[in-house]
Amino acid sequence: MVGLRERKKEQTRRRIAAVALALFAERGYDAVTVNEVAAAAEVAKATLFSYFPSKEALVLHGIGEDDLAGIVTRRPPGTTPLAALRAHFRTFAAGQDPGPFDAPALIGQVRIVFDSPALSAAAHTLLHREREALTGALTPDAPGLLAALMAAQITAAVTTLKEAFFRRLLAGESPAAAAAALAADVETAFDLLEHGFSGAGR
Amino acid sequence: MVGLRERKKEQTRRRIAAVALALFAERGYDAVTVNEVAAAAEVAKATLFSYFPSKEALVLHGIGEDDLAGIVTRRPPGTTPLAALRAHFRTFAAGQDPGPFDAPALIGQVRIVFDSPALSAAAHTLLHREREALTGALTPDAPGLLAALMAAQITAAVTTLKEAFFRRLLAGESPAAAAAALAADVETAFDLLEHGFSGAGR
DNA sequence: GTTCAATTCTGCACCAGGTCTGGTTATTCT
DNA sequence: AGAATAACCAGACCTGGTGCAGAATTGAAC
Numbered sequence: 001m002v003g004l005r006e007r008k009k010e011q012t013r014r015r016i017a018a019v020a021l022a023l024f025a026e027r028g029y030d031a032v033t034v035n036e037v038a039a040a041a042e043v044a045k046a047t048l049f050s051y052f053p054s055k056e057a058l059v060l061h062g063i064g065e066d067d068l069a070g071i072v073t074r075r076p077p078g079t080t081p082l083a084a085l086r087a088h089f090r091t092f093a094a095g096q097d098p099g100p101f102d103a104p105a106l107i108g109q110v111r112i113v114f115d116s117p118a119l120s121a122a123a124h125t126l127l128h129r130e131r132e133a134l135t136g137a138l139t140p141d142a143p144g145l146l147a148a149l150m151a152a153q154i155t156a157a158v159t160t161l162k163e164a165f166f167r168r169l170l171a172g173e174s175p176a177a178a179a180a181a182l183a184a185d186v187e188t189a190f191d192l193l194e195h196g197f198s199g200a201g202r
Numbered sequence: 203m204v205g206l207r208e209r210k211k212e213q214t215r216r217r218i219a220a221v222a223l224a225l226f227a228e229r230g231y232d233a234v235t236v237n238e239v240a241a242a243a244e245v246a247k248a249t250l251f252s253y254f255p256s257k258e259a260l261v262l263h264g265i266g267e268d269d270l271a272g273i274v275t276r277r278p279p280g281t282t283p284l285a286a287l288r289a290h291f292r293t294f295a296a297g298q299d300p301g302p303f304d305a306p307a308l309i310g311q312v313r314i315v316f317d318s319p320a321l322s323a324a325a326h327t328l329l330h331r332e333r334e335a336l337t338g339a340l341t342p343d344a345p346g347l348l349a350a351l352m353a354a355q356i357t358a359a360v361t362t363l364k365e366a367f368f369r370r371l372l373a374g375e376s377p378a379a380a381a382a383a384l385a386a387d388v389e390t391a392f393d394l395l396e397h398g399f400s401g402a403g404r
Numbered sequence: 405g406t407t408c409a410a411t412t413c414t415g416c417a418c419c420a421g422g423t424c425t426g427g428t429t430a431t432t433c434t
Numbered sequence: 435a436g437a438a439t440a441a442c443c444a445g446a447c448c449t450g451g452t453g454c455a456g457a458a459t460t461g462a463a464c
Contacts, residue, residue: 047414
């Protein structure tokens, strides 16, 4: 049973996020204060911070959630972690299972992030947490430092892939074209992970 | 000619950093305000911020400066970037060329960083900048995305190595023992980079 | 339909990191 | 010595974020 209370909460949350993104897109992240966002969304500042833990979270709420660790732990038996991850990004690049991928809204969000150093740094921190989770997921398959190294390299590669993808979108490429380029990049990245630099260009 | 003015400046800068590190080590980074640091160092807050751009910089001023990009661009002709980097970390682990490596002071600094999530995140951001520089240094040798991928993987591996090394120091291992362990880890990490996951455990 | 408890929201004071300003002191140059 | 310049200081001010007392809203019991 979803009561009126919860519906209103969800509504308020959405309103705050939407108002914030609109303001940030219009005038830039740093030039908008949380007081303004709260006023525009018609809530008190304390209420805003009860919905979102920080100003950054207003932009980063649904970004960069790949759950790499989950993909590894839930992979079909008999496959390597790397193969499972490669398959995941292949399907994503093929346009299948794009998750909650609302192109125009996402592009706006990503543009805000790219334009603000503070937000880029915050996004980076989120990835750091994912790296730790991935290390845990890899530990059964690789001893000690190796799991940490692999996790670090995988998240590094994935970040690079996503940055390249987003950069294309921001440059105006169509989602289809960007996805096609991503498909090729995925193979490059995972080949590099799998066979190392000695097998790559130079 | 190094005048009195510059000597005093350098002296003030050192005093601020030393006082800050002492306070942070004693009571924890988050529990000390910059006002307290300024008061203890007998300068005005504005003066403190003219020497250090942020509170974080008080701790991170001489940390994590590997200049990976420089190592790559200045490598002897005929060697690959990866070989140059491996050689660099080998010599470091062998205790040669430890740079400004004052163990007790550094350990104190590192402990403060490890203890504070805010500082860890900030340290991460610094590494991100180094990654961009490294991408530039690799671009002549690898086309487009490959340079970015390599740079990301290298910095990821180096970060992991340094974290493991510092963790040993913080756990009480002697610098010599930690360096020996690091020497082995360096080979593991660079073998992984060179030959990929397919050549590693599993 | 009224009452009552639990949530939620508000308004406001407050804290900490950082920036800005105007005026004061110390160093350097002539 | 005196003028120019650099550093410093005290303090006001802004912004992100938290804490708190009380008002408003919801859900449920009667």
